[in-house]
Amino acid sequence: MSWDDKLLKQAKKIIKLYPQKRSALGPLLHLAQSKDGYISDDSITVISELVGITEVQVKSVSTFYSMYKQEPTGKYLLSVCKSISCEINNSSEVINKVQEFTGLNNNETDEEELFTFEAVECIGACGGAPAVQVNYETVEGVTPENAINLCKWLKDTKPDVVVADEMQENFGGIKSFDWAIQDNSGATSTAPGFQTLKTTKAKK
Ligand code: FES
Numbered sequence: 001m002s003w004d005d006k007l008l009k010q011a012k013k014i015i016k017l018y019p020q021k022r023s024a025l026g027p028l029l030h031l032a033q034s035k036d037g038y039i040s041d042d043s044i045t046v047i048s049e050l051v052g053i054t055e056v057q058v059k060s061v062s063t064f065y066s067m068y069k070q071e072p073t074g075k076y077l078l079s080v081c082k083s084i085s086c087e088i089n090n091s092s093e094v095i096n097k098v099q100e101f102t103g104l105n106n107n108e109t110d111e112e113e114l115f116t117f118e119a120v121e122c123i124g125a126c127g128g129a130p131a132v133q134v135n136y137e138t139v140e141g142v143t144p145e146n147a148i149n150l151c152k153w154l155k156d157t158k159p160d161v162v163v164a165d166e167m168q169e170n171f172g173g174i175k176s177f178d179w180a181i182q183d184n185s186g187a188t189s190t191a192p193g194f195q196t197l198k199t200t201k202a203k204k
Pocket residue numbers: 081082083084085086087121122123124125126127129130131
């Protein structure tokens with residue numbers, strides 16, 4: 001096994017939460033992704049040994065869910081919603097502009113490993129369509145022009161932490177609803193921030 005002791009300890013703690021080891025598969029994949037930013041072959045092997053199922057079974061779950069990444073992403077994962085509410089609010093033009101700016105096709109990463117682009121299904125912000133996520137931090141009501149401004153800002157300033165509220169204020173439009181508590185945490189990586197390895201932190 002090539003996970004270090006700290007990670008293995010975390011994994012065993014997670015496994016203990018479930019009556020059957022294999023039920024811990026999802027959280028263990030999150031753990032693997034927070035380690036590397038994607039699910040490596042090595043992690044597939046480690047997880048299969050930890051929970052006592054085949055590597056193919058682990059792989060079949062990790063490839064079923066699009067938020068488990070099968071290869072490294074760029075520093076900023078740009079996810080633009082293409083589902084119906086966003087589509088009727090001009091998301092195809094937002095997608096065009098993001099692709100134009102980054103030069104990327106769907107699920108591609110640029111050579112500098114700055115951007116990965118993906119057109120995704122509904123991200124739960126239909127009321128604020130069209131919606132975009134950067135490292136899973138959501139911005140609503142994004143116009144094609146502001147999609148370019150957002151990409152430019154990311155490229156020029158390369159923030160270590162992307163915060164939904166900050167991006168919403170600068171590049172968003174109509175929000176779906178008042179979120180009440182201001183979200184001042186942010187994403188420090190493209191691995192979804194489940195905080196297993198403290199992948200989110202408070203903004204100073
Ligand atoms: S359809 Fe785009 S967020 Fe739901």
